[in-house]
Amino acid sequence: MPFGKIKFQKEFEERHQPFFQNWQQIQELFDLCEEHTKTFSNQTDHLLYYLFFQVWEDFNSTVLLLANSHYGNAMTILRSMYEHCVTMTYIKHLHDNPIKTKEEKPLPDNIDKHLHDNPIEPTEEKLFPDNIEKYSDFFYVNENKQLNKLKEIYADQEFPNESLIKRNFDNVKEKFLITDCKKCKTTRTNHSWSPNSIIAMAQKVNLDIKHTYFCYYMGLIESHPSANSFNSSWTKNSDGKISLKIQSENEERHILYHSYSLFLQSSSVLLNHFKVVDDKGIFNTNKEILKGILAEISK
Secondary structure, X not given: OOOOOHHHHHHHHHHOHHHHHOHHHXXXXXXXXXXXXXXXXXXXXXXXXXXXXXXXXXXXXXXXXXXXXOHHHHHHHHHHHHHHHHHHHHHHHHHXXXXXXXXXXXXXXXXXXXXXXXXXXXXXXXXXXXXXXXXXXXXXXXXXXXXXXXXXXXXXXXXXXXXXXXXXXXXXXXXHEEEEEOOOOEEEEXXXXXXXXXXXXXXXXXXXXXXXXXHHHHHHHHOOOOHHHHHHHEEEOOOOOXXXXXOOHHHHHHHHHHHHHHHHHHHHHHHHHOOXXXXXXXXXXXXXXXXXXXXXXXX
């Protein structure tokens, strides 16, 4: 059964023929990354592959939403894609530039069960720079947050894993403490695994600042119920009625360019990390396709 706005989809494909004519090359790049990166030997391997797959799903979702004229939703997904890509690139940076050495062990297949059955031991370390271990340990912080929220909603209900969740959180929480009030010298648990914002991470790995503006800041506008997001998606007709704004071909092309570019960035990180040999020059072929999209924007 056809799904979505078939008329819009056909018109979108016609407007961006060069992009869709090269979709096979894009799919080949994904296949190259996926087929050669399924052997995991440490935690970094798992995380990079997971984040790469998230970027690929975001990329497909963005194209699908654009094809159905959902510009605002595509921008919202693009912001998520930006964060996945930045986090992936930053983790690769941490892996290549470790601050402290610690042997990484392969993650088990059932990670959630493993984390519950194997509570971690408290650490004596007082300084906690960013590292891959912190990214994983923030699991316990989020789990504790979820438990606290559930207890607020279901006050009379018992949670069998409560003591374990609390113990795991207590063992890692010091890593994520940040200053709440300098004058009072109080602290609180940070909202993220790193004290660095996603923007700071992007700067540390030298991600193109244009992606930060378009994907993050513009995407942020679309992801919130603000007047700005309303004005970008709706317009007032000459008869005074409100209707959905049809985005220009160039506005669509901007989203295609940035989402495609983030996918290439993530592919590059994965191929580099797993030392995949690209005999057919698939990655460079995709770079040329991206240049073509950029050239169309610049006209």
